[in-house]
Amino acid sequence: MKLAITGATSGIGAETVKALASKFETVFLIVRNEKKADSFINELAKEHSRTKFVIVPCDLSDLSSVAKAANKILTETDSLYALVNNAGGIFPDGKLTGDGFEQTFQINHLGHFLLTLKLMPLLEKTEDARIINVSSEAHRAANPKLDDSKHVGNYKSFPAYANAKLYNILFTKSLAEKYGSKRIASYCLHPGVVKTNFGGDFSGFFKALIKLAQPFMITAEKGAKTTIYLATTPNDSLENGGYFAKSRRAKPSSTANSKSLREKLWVLSQDLTKEYL
Numbered sequence: 001m002k003l004a005i006t007g008a009t010s011g012i013g014a015e016t017v018k019a020l021a022s023k024f025e026t027v028f029l030i031v032r033n034e035k036k037a038d039s040f041i042n043e044l045a046k047e048h049s050r051t052k053f054v055i056v057p058c059d060l061s062d063l064s065s066v067a068k069a070a071n072k073i074l075t076e077t078d079s080l081y082a083l084v085n086n087a088g089g090i091f092p093d094g095k096l097t098g099d100g101f102e103q104t105f106q107i108n109h110l111g112h113f114l115l116t117l118k119l120m121p122l123l124e125k126t127e128d129a130r131i132i133n134v135s136s137e138a139h140r141a142a143n144p145k146l147d148d149s150k151h152v153g154n155y156k157s158f159p160a161y162a163n164a165k166l167y168n169i170l171f172t173k174s175l176a177e178k179y180g181s182k183r184i185a186s187y188c189l190h191p192g193v194v195k196t197n198f199g200g201d202f203s204g205f206f207k208a209l210i211k212l213a214q215p216f217m218i219t220a221e222k223g224a225k226t227t228i229y230l231a232t233t234p235n236d237s238l239e240n241g242g243y244f245a246k247s248r249r250a251k252p253s254s255t256a257n258s259k260s261l262r263e264k265l266w267v268l269s270q271d272l273t274k275e276y277l
C-alpha cells in the first residue's frame, strides 16, 4: 500500500508519517523543503528502511510545481491507497502567489485541488482508496467570496484562512459525490488545537497570541490521531464525504453543506487550474 502526504516535514503531517510508516510500503513525502525532508528521513531511518520514503518536491503556492510533483508520483507508482492533503496554515495578510492568487487560498485549497485531480488515476486503480483533507473548526467563521474568481481581493489572514478551511470541506463533499461511484472515498477533519509551527510566518501580536495559547494546545502526536484513524479504517466503516474530529463523525457548519457553493467552488477551481489539468 502506498501513501502520499503534503506538509510531511512539520507538525501534524510529520506525526502522521511517523505513525503510518510501518503500515505502508512506500510513503511519498510531498514537501516544499527537500533538505528538511532529508533530515526527517534520517530520523525515520532509525526504525524504517530509507527506501520506503520518496521525497516529492512541491511548493503548493506554485501550480507548475504541484503539477510536476503529481507527474513524479504518476511515474513512480501505479497505485495510491491514501492521499493526505495536510499542508497549509495561516499566512500574513493579502500576499499573492506567483500564479496571482491569494496565498492562503492557493496553499490550503487550490494547490491541493490540482494535486488531487492529477493523482486521481492512481486512486481509481487502488482498492479502498481515500483522500483525506485536513480542514479546521475555523471554517465556521468563513464568509466565502467565490465571485472574486481570482481570489485576489485584499484578504485579512484569519478570514482568508477560515474561507480556505471551508473550501477543504466543500471540496471533500464534491469529491465524495463525483468519485464515490469509482470507489474512492473522501474525508475531512479538524485535528484539534495543536501545538505545531502553525502561524510561524507571523511576528508581533499574532505570534505572541499563539505563544500564550500554546500551553492549552494538544501535542502534534495527538493532533495526528484523526488523520491516522481515517487512513487506517476501512472505507465501509466511514461516511464518505464526512467531516471528523476526535476520530468521530462531526457536524460542520450549514454553509459547509451548501451544494450550490461546492459546485461553484469546483467549477472555479477547475477553471483556475485548467492549464495544468
Ligand SMILES: NC(=O)c1ccc[n+]([C@@H]2O[C@H](COP(=O)([O-])OP(=O)(O)OC[C@H]3O[C@@H](n4cnc5c(N)ncnc54)[C@H](OP(=O)(O)O)[C@@H]3O)[C@@H](O)[C@H]2O)c1
Residues within 6 Å of the ligand: 006, 007, 008, 009, 010, 011, 012, 013, 031, 032, 033, 036, 058, 059, 060, 061, 086, 087, 088, 089, 090, 107, 134, 135, 136, 137, 190, 191, 192, 193, 194, 195, 196, 197, 198, 199, 200
Ligand atoms: N495546528 C492547529 O491548531 C491546527 C488546527 C486546525 C487545522 N490545522 C491544519 O493542520 C494542517 C497542518 O498544520 P500544522 O498545524 O501541522 O502546521 P505546521 O507545523 O506549520 O505544518 C504545515 C505544513 O505545511 C507545509 N507548507 C506550508 N506552506 C507550504 C507550501 N507553500 N507548499 C508546500 N507545503 C507547505 C509546511 O512545510 P514546511 O515543513 O516546509 O514548513 C508544513 O510541513 C494545516 O492544514 C492546518 O491548517 C492546524
